[in-house]
Amino acid sequence: MNHIYRIIFNRSLGIYQCVCEFAKACGKSSGKIFKVSVLAGAMASGSAFALDINEDEHYTTSSDRAEPINIATTKGSHVTVTVSGKDVVRSMSAKGVYDSNNPHKGRQWIGVGQYGTGILNIENGATVRSADSILLGVVGDEVNRVAHGHGTVNLSGESKLQADLYLIVGDGGNGTLNVNSGSKVNARDIWISSTNHGAGGTINIDGAGQRKDHKSQVNAITITIGDEGDGTVNVKNDGMISANRLIIGEKATGNLNVSSGGNVAVNNIERGTAGKANLVLNGADIKVEQGNQDDFFKGFTTNDKIELKSDGIEFNVNQYNVTINPNARLTGDVGKFTLRPSPINYSGSFMKVGGGTLTMSTQSKQFDGDFNVIQGKLELLGDYTMKAGETLGIGIGSDSRNDTHADYGQFHVAGNLNIEQGNLTVYAANIVKKLITSQNPNAQWDEIVKANTLTGKFTNFQVLDHEGNPITSNLDTQYKNNAVNLVVKDNIPAPKPIGVVTVGTTTKAHTGNFIMQKGDEIRIRLENQNTYGRLNISGQANFTDGHLSVQASDLVHTLVKTQSADWKNVITTNGRLGEFDRFDVVDGQGQSIESPITPVYDGNNVHLTAKDSGNTGGNTGGNTGGNNTNTNDGVFAHAVQNTHKTAGLGVASVLDKAVSSPNSSLGRTLVALQTVAKLDDEQLSQIAENLEPAINAQAPTVINEQHNLATTAVTDRIFTTRADITQGSDADGRSLFKRSDNLSNSVWLQAVGQKHKADERDGFAGFDGNSHGFVVGTDGMASDDLRLGVALGHSNSDIDSTGTSVRQNLQTKLTQAYVYGDYALSDDTNVNGFVGYGRANIETERDINVANILTGKAKADYDAKITQLGIGVDHRIGTINDHISPFAQLRYTRLTSDGYKESVSGTDSINNFGVSVSKESENIVRATAGVHFAKPINHNTQLIGSVAGHLENDHRPTISASFNGLSDVSFNQTAQKNDKFSGSLGLGVRHQLSANTEILGQYQGEFSKNTSTNGGTVAIKWKF
Secondary structure (H helix, E strand, C coil), X not given: CCEEEEEEEECCCCEEEEEEHHHHHCCCCCCCEECHHHHHHHHHCCCECCEEECCCCECCCCCECCCCEEECCCCCCEEEEEEECCCCCCEEEECCCCCCCCCCCCCCCEEECCCCEEEEEEECCCEEEECCEEEEEECCCCCCCCCCCEEEEEECCCCEEEEEEEEEEEEECEXXXXXXCXXXXXXXXXXXXXXXXXXXXXXXXXXXXXXXXCCCEEEEEEEEECCCCCEEEEEECCCEEEEEEEEECCCCEEEEEEEEEEEEEEEEEECCCCCEEEEEEEEEEEEECCCCEEEECECCCCXXXXXXXXXXXXXXXXXXXXXXXXXXXEEEECCCCEEECCCCEEECCEEEECCCEEEEECCCECCECCEEECCCEEEEECCEECCCCCEEEEEECCCCCCCCCCCECEXXXXXXXXXXCCEEEEEECCCCHHHHHCCCCCCEEEEEEEEEEEEXXXXXXXXEECCCCXXXXXXXXXXXXXXXXXXXXXXXXXXXXCCEEEEECCEEEECCCEECCCXXXXXXXXCCCCCECEEEECCCEECCCCEEEEEECHHHHHHCCCCCEEEEEEEECCCEEXXXXXXXXXXXXXXXXXXXXXXEEECCEEEEEECCCCCCCCCCCCECCCCCCCCCCCHXXXXXXXXXXXXXXXXXXXXHHHHHCCCCHHHHHHHHHCHHHHCCHHHHHHHHHHCCCHHHHHHHHHXXXXXXXXXXXXXXXXXXXXXXXXXXXXXXXXXXXXXXXXXXXXXXXXXXXXXXXXCCECCECEEEEEEEEEEEEEEEECCCCEEEEEEEEEEEEEEEEECCCCCEEEEEEEEEEEEEEEEECCCCEEEEEEEEEEEEEEEEEEEEEECCCEEEEEEEEEEEEEEEEEEEEEECEECCCCEEEEEEEEEEEEEEECCEECEEEECCCHHHHCEEEXXXXXXXXXXXXXXXXXXXXXXXXXEEEEEEEEEECCCCCEEEEEECCCCCCEEEEECCCCCCEEEEEEEEEEEEEECCEEEEEEEEEEECCCEEEEEEEEEEEEEC
């Protein structure tokens, strides 16, 4: 009877047990017990334990012996051992020390399946290790070579098997190693089928279910498949076999089957001296890990099989130069290259990647199908003729770390090359924007194809992005000096006018591209729901400047008044850009009529639909589309209004203008991205919102608040100097000095800080950030009734926009100077005033993101000047030290900002989305009424504060900007409208340190419906 054994911990006895699974299931053990000290020593100390596990018997030894672990050593036995990370025992080890001078002493192998059948399951993160070797399927009788053992090891759940020296799968017996779900096998050397006794070995590596950073893999310095017996390795589903030397067929037959994204990471693949190699590659990834290789597939002959199948092969040479042994034969059919987007995936073709050169002879290239050179060079030695339908793919900019002008694929032939029946496809990384927008008209990619003698031209040429979508560009092929170059043509001849294309009720075909210009028109007639015109365009079409006119019969006109109707595929294309600039429905006499018939843009095709009689679709005859930015009827403007993000209407209108004027750099970029045709309202409005320079418009508000922080310090100084407790006072709180006696001067220093916050409102962005700085001043009595002073201030701010879809930041450095005065009209009434001037350096930075394809950063650095005048009056009720003082103040501020142009860094063509901003000015008038108060706490400490309300004129910071890629069309970017009414509160304590020194600490805050500032000051004053 067969048994399965498991190592468990018996909690009631406090010991480890090796028990039969059947007994364990019945609640009792077989009495075969490991003592805790023995097992612990085997796992954690330098000593080891020896263990033979069979059907009937179980032997233990002391912990200081160095002997093997054998599973199934009895003839006919069938034993299963499980080592699980979920059990108490997480590993099984044989840890003897290998002595090279006495190699048979103390050898610590783990043997699975000698005379019997042994199965070792390693699961749930468990580890099995031998300090020597691991053998699966061992020959039972070394003399008579009989009773082959069967040994199987199954790894799952990111478990690990490690042999410090050798792993032999099939050591005279039958060995099988299954590596699944992210598990790993490591050894110095691995042999699959090491003897010729009629048995064999197999390794299966399957990456199904593995995590991204945990591949199912087998790693060794040297792996030999088919040493003296036939061996097989199967790798699939992103599993990996990795070795410096991978030998297939040393003296017997070695089989390597790689499929479904299986990986082979090697320095070289070799065939042995007297064996035979069979490779089947079907969706395989071969990667050269180290060093140039001048004899890849070393030792292969014409009799060895390297068969490539329809899922293709990716051959990655990294940065190394690799030459394939000319005697090797790569046969089969790799099929057509097919991209499958979302997530991006592909199948078919021979794909060469990596920056180095892969060289093979035309005798070696015996396979059919497409071949791609995404990076580096693929070189064929000998004459080559492309077969009918065969496609060469060339990658540009596939490595995002490199300049796209240096990073591209090349296919060179050292011989004669005939391409007359071949096709050429260029794959641009995401979108190589310079190719599309002509930002660099001199860009050229030389010798993407080169031969000693080049015959013919490619039958078809196309440019695709990495998802397989066609890109309309001014990229073209140049045939010169037996080479093919890719060039961006600066001056592309304007397409010939199409004129009026009358389709009627027939089906009409147009061969080639179909680029409509102003005045070009397509006329289609709808006779009934089944009979109508169709235009089939074999190339790409651009309808941006075109006119579609639909003539509806009386029957159709009557039909759509009472029911819905559809006319499918009125126009079909192989790639559509834009929508018709003008669409109308006409009667039999060609006169425009109101109709619910509207065009529906569905990918590359155009349909017509009529929903019901109440839906006129906006067709009132000659609708000229979205060319006027003031009409707000383009797709971007329509989107921001539908999604209630009207703050972006100015940006959206400019984008619509660019789309309808593709001669601009911005227009060409948008049209090339095909965003207008493919994105819904939410996505279109998101693009407009992402491009709003919101933080740029918010700068005046922040600078004004930052300036007022210092202004408040100056006005507070005016009030607090009147309650100067360093002057001393009599018992009634009156000053002991007359004004004419108070001839001393004061120096004061105030540290200021403030938090700025404005909530997002009505689709307009807010902001959040901080300012901090200082103000220093000096003042004194100029006469009995007049105190004059000067002050200097400096502060920095760091502000982030809120409510924007991308990061936007504003930093300012503001320096100010003030002259201030306070004049006593009487003992209790004063008038005060100040003049302030400041200069600010402003730095803005905002992220740019257009459909997650074009990304970058826009930065600006410019200056602003601020001038401020203020006058106020107050009346004290009470004594100098204990009073309230109603006051009123009128303040005028003028802020002027310089014009500037953003500098932009990022992906190609992103500079089109930076903005240039004109010089602008803000005028702010602010009236304030409130009360100041002072209350003594003790003889040298005083509570001070203020409560006030403020009224400002209506103003909304607005900048006039234009995109760098469409400089002749400007738009206004506005910030939030100010809150007219706000309130403020100040509360603090001043304390006399000495006769001539005092300190002050105060909270200051201002609040309105949507904004707030919260700050604090700490001041010190010296009198001399």
